[in-house]
Amino acid sequence: MKHYQICQRCVMDTSDPDIRFDEDGNCNHCETFLEESKSIKPQGLEREQRLKDLIESIKKSGKNKKYDCLIGVSGGTDSSYVAYIVKELGLKPLAVHMDNGWNSEESVKNIRNLCTRLNIDYESYVLDWDEFKDIQLSVLKSSIVEVEIPTDVAIVSILHKVASRNNIKYIIGGGNYATEGILPDLWFYNPKDLKLLKSIQKQFGSKKIKTFPTFDWKAEIFYKFIKRIRMVYLLNLLPYDKQEALSILKDKVGYHEYGGKHHESVYTRFIQSYFQPVKFNLDYRRATLSSQICSGSVTREEALKQLEELPYNIPQVKKDKDYVSKKFGITLQEFESILNAPPKSYKDYPNDEKWLTFIYNLYKKYINA
Numbered sequence: 077m078k079h080y081q082i083c084q085r086c087v088m089d090t091s092d093p094d095i096r097f098d099e100d101g102n103c104n105h106c107e108t109f110l111e112e113s114k115s116i117k118p119q120g121l122e123r124e125q126r127l128k129d130l131i132e133s134i135k136k137s138g139k140n141k142k143y144d145c146l147i148g149v150s151g152g153t154d155s156s157y158v159a160y161i162v163k164e165l166g167l168k169p170l171a172v173h174m175d176n177g178w179n180s181e182e183s184v185k186n187i188r189n190l191c192t193r194l195n196i197d198y199e200s201y202v203l204d205w206d207e208f209k210d211i212q213l214s215v216l217k218s219s220i221v222e223v224e225i226p227t228d229v230a231i232v233s234i235l236h237k238v239a240s241r242n243n244i245k246y247i248i249g250g251g252n253y254a255t256e257g258i259l260p261d262l263w264f265y266n267p268k269d270l271k272l273l274k275s276i277q278k279q280f281g282s283k284k285i286k287t288f289p290t291f292d293w294k295a296e297i298f299y300k301f302i303k304r305i306r307m308v309y310l311l312n313l314l315p316y317d318k319q320e321a322l323s324i325l326k327d328k329v330g331y332h333e334y335g336g337k338h339h340e341s342v343y344t345r346f347i348q349s350y351f352q353p354v355k356f357n358l359d360y361r362r363a364t365l366s367s368q369i370c371s372g373s374v375t376r377e378e379a380l381k382q383l384e385e386l387p388y389n390i391p392q393v394k395k396d397k398d399y400v401s402k403k404f405g406i407t408l409q410e411f412e413s414i415l416n417a418p419p420k421s422y423k424d425y426p427n428d429e430k431w432l433t434f435i436y437n438l439y440k441k442y443i444n445a
Contacts, residue, residue: 086366151183154250
């Protein structure tokens, strides 16, 4: 077993078994972040020019149309700030929200206030709960770390379908390098792998995938190469400080802060703060804080202080565990059995990783260079 070690520059540690350290004690994650940020998150005049070019391209694509871009809104800080920024930049967004049955009250209020105050047209898509619940529970039972695949792929599918229907060429995502640039490979896998999802559902589920919005390598080809729909991340071309964004949102749109990253969803809050740390020894806060350290928005000392606390609030996690179990229709004993089952990798199930990697590399080389 690898002895414990923590990076001397960020706070990534040997909870990622693939982590590597140089002679100064700095890890491969922050080294890669700092190198890639030069192109992903440019500075100065280059950033200004790339932002200007992108906005001009978006406006040109939407000339004489009702909308020139699509934004997904979750009620979280990143997507809400994107909505605010696109209006400030004079774009014509259509907002889309996917309701998977786990929205917190705060997220619903945030979305309503955001779209009303910014005068943004808004569409909501509600998933069939019985079908989605069965798929979500199947992935949980599979013991892979990527338990949010059903939600992630449904969002991608709905966004592309709505963009295609409205002839919108740009989807502006809330993802950003400043807070998400560091993420170990073993902590994440492409949610667009329908072969993986179907194999897990076949083994652990009780229902067939019928109405659930899916996405696979064929859809990737159709939307990227034929429809020429681009997913862009505007926040990478702007100075982005989360606390400053929160302050602006509270002042301009009456935003309600809800806690940790992606905690606008009750399920995501429970998964990231409790299930993954306990089952996989995986604390997403390390990745987020390490990204912020490298971006300069928090100090390493501040990050280490945050990590001294448990990733979850004990009274809250007890409530969430009861709530999640009841919503899934399982007993607490059945949940504990899932929690204590040996962890697995997506590689333990049939998957389309090779196809998806090939298509992504092709797109990056010829279209999104």
